[in-house]
Amino acid sequence: MSRSSQQSSTQHSESHHSESHHSESRHAQARLVNPGATIGMVGGGQLGRMFAMAAASMGYRVVVFCESSDTPAAQVAHHTVVGKLDDETAVESFASMCDVITLEFENIPAATMERCADHAPTYPAHRVLEIAQDRLLEKSTLAGAGLRVTPFVEVSNNESLLAASETLGWPMVVKTARDGYDGKGQYKISSADELGQVDWSSASSWIAEQWMPFDIEVSVVVAISSNGESTTFPVFENQHRNHILDVSVTPASITEALATRAREVATRAAQTLGVVGLLCVEFFVVGDDVVINEVAPRPHNSGHLTIEACHTSQFEQHVRAVCGLPLGSTTLRCPFAAMSNLLGDVWLDDQDQLVTPRWNDAISIPAIALHLYGKHHPQRSRKMGHLTTLGQTRDEVIERVTAARAKLSP
Structure with a gap:
């Protein structure tokens, strides 16, 4: 497994052309899909919802394929x-x-996307999903391309996990x-005494990763168009609570050189996988380098703030990318932006009884934008919406967005 750093030969810019060897045949098949056409969205969650809203504003029709007629995306689609x-x-x-067809969540059956491709250009390709749906294959593929990932070993039982500790050390994830x-199916194992925590019967394949001390967590959303053009959004700095994204802020509190490196590594990862559409790369910042933690071939929770913060949102960029349109500017409209997630906890009191959030109090704070996803059944830890704000300083936007969220609860 390689832990070598990426040696980029590509000068970073807001927009450049993919050099992936996967791209030649794919881009040769690309065609422009103009406004007025119909875009298919596989999956009905909030990412599909915000995509459909962006697509409709550009004049496209959106057909959603999902398992319920009242999902967040179905509520705003032209047809379901x-x-x-x-x-x-x-x-x-x-x-x-x-x-043209795309998706909003990487755990769509790869065979479904392969069948879709028999009827219309489909992005990302089913091969991308096959890699992204398997952490072992994903990390092996990226490491094989010379990208630094968290050190890992395949495991299957207590004996193999104990053997992995000789390579990875303690603790392991x-x-x-x-x-x-969102932290599901994960265990932090700090010593041999804790091996019994893992329920090996709950899954057929497992991976152990080295516990990676890091400075901060950041993410980069890359867009690659079906015509080969690519660009990245500014680096997002992410704070998690109980393994779920809590607050994102941009620009991240890293040097310009490290931000440029993160954007270059993320682009290289997207090229390696052969992505058309969006790819989010989540990184650990370790000293003066970035280490890939996970990737997702779709819009990402940390990129929601781009709706207000950037000249082109991640959702509009997704539309542009799969339709072969020129990609939009990803520059910020304001020096800083922050987003806070709204989980189902906001709707529940200490006895798990439903309460009405104090919307008036929250949005009375100037420069707060509210986004709700149309989900009818609040549950703890379930993502129900988000708040975003723009401002002149990092402290200002973080304080404002977290204060607005705090006002929602009785």
């Missing part, structure tokens, strides 16, 4: 195809309506290789 995502008849019905997110 309801069915199991692996139902071949439903896939055919959906894909036949579309001029043990994760399911597939399907985990």
Whole structure:
């Protein structure tokens, strides 16, 4: 496993062309999908919702394929195809309506995206999903390209985990290789005495990663168009609570040189995977370098603040990328921006009884933008919406957005 640093030969700029060897055949097949056409969105969550809203504002029709007619994305789509995502008849019905197809969550069945591609250009390709859905394959692929990832070993039981400690040391983070997110399916194991914590029967494949002391966590959203153009958004600095993103702020509190490096490494990762659309790369900042933690081939929670903060939001950029349009400017409209997640906890009191958040109090604070996702059943730790603000200083935006959120609760 390589831990070497990326040696970039590409001069960073806001927009440049992909040099991936995957890109030649893919871009040769690309075609411009103009406003007025129909975009298919596989998945009905909040990322699909915000994508559909951005697409509609640009004159596109959006057809959502999901398992309920009242999902966040279905509420704002022009049309919804309801069915199991692996139902071949439903896939055919959906894909036949579309001029181009994309997705909002990487755990869509790869076979579904492969079938969609028989009807319309489909981004990202099913091969990208096959990699992104398996942490072992993802990390092996990125490490094989010379990108620095958290050191890892495949494990399957207590014996193999104990053996992994000889390479990775203690503590380790043990994760399911597939399907985990927001801390689900993860265990921090600090010594051999804690091996019994892992429920090996709950998943078929596992990965152990070295516990990586880091300075801060940051993320970069990369856009690569079907025509080969690419660009990155400013670096987001992320604070988590209980493994769930709590607050994001941009620009991140890192040097300009390190921010440039993070953007270059993220672009290289997207090129390595052959992504068309968006890829978010989550990094640990360790000294004067960045280490890839995870990637997601879609818009990302940390990028929600781009709706207000950037000349082009991550969702509009997603539309532009899959439709082969020129990518938009990712520069900030204001020196700083911050976002805070709104979880279902805001709607629940100490006895888990529903309460009405104090919306008036929160949005009475100047320069606060409210986004709710249309979810009807608040649950603790469930993402229900977010708040965003812009300002002149880092402290100003963080204090304002967290103060507004605090005013929501009784």
